[in-house]
Amino acid sequence: MPDVGDQVTAQLLVAPHDGTTQAALTVTAPDGTTSSPVVTTTDGGQTWTAPLVYTLAGVWRLSWTVTGTGASVEHELVSVAPAPTTTTAGRVYATTTDLANYLNAAPPLDGARMLADASRMLDALVLAFCRYDVNDNGMPTDDTVAAAIGRAVCAQVAWWDEIGDHTGAAGVGYGSVAIGSVNLGRSVTSVSGDDSAARQLAPQVWDELRAPGLHDKLVIGAVAVPW
Structure with missing residues (x-):
């Protein structure tokens, strides 16, 4: 292409x-x-x-x-295809170098896009309910908080890489399909993909956000955190 x-x-x-x-x-x-x-x-x-x-x-x-x-x-x-670019829209809390160090392995080739997607996901599901000091661009100013959020984003990408899906496409199913004499069926509750593992926060995300030294710097409000 x-x-x-x-x-x-x-x-x-x-x-x-x-x-x-x-x-x-x-x-x-x-x-x-x-x-x-x-x-x-x-x-x-x-x-x-x-x-x-x-x-x-x-x-x-x-x-x-x-x-x-x-x-x-x-x-x-x-x-x-669009020309390859190193810039992404919105806040991205980790780099591919951070991801490689977190994985202790070479990151996926689409790691930059996955980090951007994970950052948006955490912004919507977790960080919007948190209180911590930020600069004019909405990035954390405290190094400990920034490192923790970066690790949480990397944890989400690692989860996606492990399950082989980061869009929820693997959770999109079918009601009933017939191919010749073979009939395939799946519960219609999975059709939307919302229940896909890719649409869930990785368990390790919470471990990173409740790391020692964060309780007085990163305050999580009305969000279910398994403390």
Whole structure:
């Protein structure tokens, strides 16, 4: 899958072909804008190529129109990923280095995204009910509290990594499915995925947030904490 910024050569093979064969390419970007890059051939009309730069993330449509011998219309859809970035929206309480040290192993390749997701999850389910000193960006100012919250986030990611799911997709089930002579059934209570293990706080999260030295710095309010 190409990324935004990739420069590629679009290619079309035409058969049959001869001196009357001509090809043109129309490129439709994800935002609906179109362009017509210069198309060339070096083998008498069998292979046609055009330079192309993917400038937006999303689905691109490449539409070839061939006239003369081998006349046809060909469409190709290309899915383009966003350019990799090291920045994430919102507060993230741990880095991939923190995660590697917590796991005592190499972190998952998507560790940065998982840390961001875990930070949002803890913000919503736990930290919103806590009292501790923060700076203008909402980050903890006390080193002990910051370290504990960072470990709690890493604990959630470690939990997700252990169960192999961090979106709750594994908890999405089916009511009844028939495949040939085989009938599969699952309780409809699991269909939403809300009861998936991935949607639960990891038990280790609470261990990190009740570590020694935190009681007078991190006060947890109306949230069920297994003290």
